[in-house]
Amino acid sequence: MSIWPVLKDEELSPRAAAVFADIKAVRKTDFINNFWRVLASDPALLARTWDSLKQVMAPGALDPQVKEMLYVAVSIANGCEYCIRSHTAAARAKGMSEAQLGELLAVVGMASETNRLATGLQVPVDEAFLPDPKTD
Secondary structure, three states: OOOOOOOOHHHOOHHHHHHHHHHHHHHOOOOOOHHHHHHOOOHHHHHHHHHHHHHHOOOOOOOHHHHHHHHHHHHHHHOOHHHHHHHHHHHHHOOOOHHHHHHHHHHHHHHHHHHHHHHHHOOOOOHHHOOOOOOO
16 A cells, blocks of 8 residues: 555646646656656655656657666666566567567676675776776
8 A cells, every 4th residue: 555645636736737737748648657646645746756757768868668678677676566567568668579578687687696796795896997087
């Protein structure tokens, strides 16, 4: 059960309703998921989060599918089931295949294992991997 209520459209403040309208317009959908419906209890938090997400996930140097796949990877690392499921659905909608999902999961698993090994063993960082002070 959510800490805050999952608000229905008729329960929204005018500010939250305006954010929902923008979400619908940007995403070209009538569906507003439960994440946004819970955040709507705090319209300022809702607006700030939506504005930030809209900027980060907007078209840029990274392909939208890649951004969603990165979101899935970080969500796995952070243990957020909601985000794993919602961003896996978004990545699939943007063209991610089951083979790509399988490789993504393999990379996440491998990175988790080797990160823990390097951390546990306190492996020193190679000088070749450090920034070059002449170019920074």
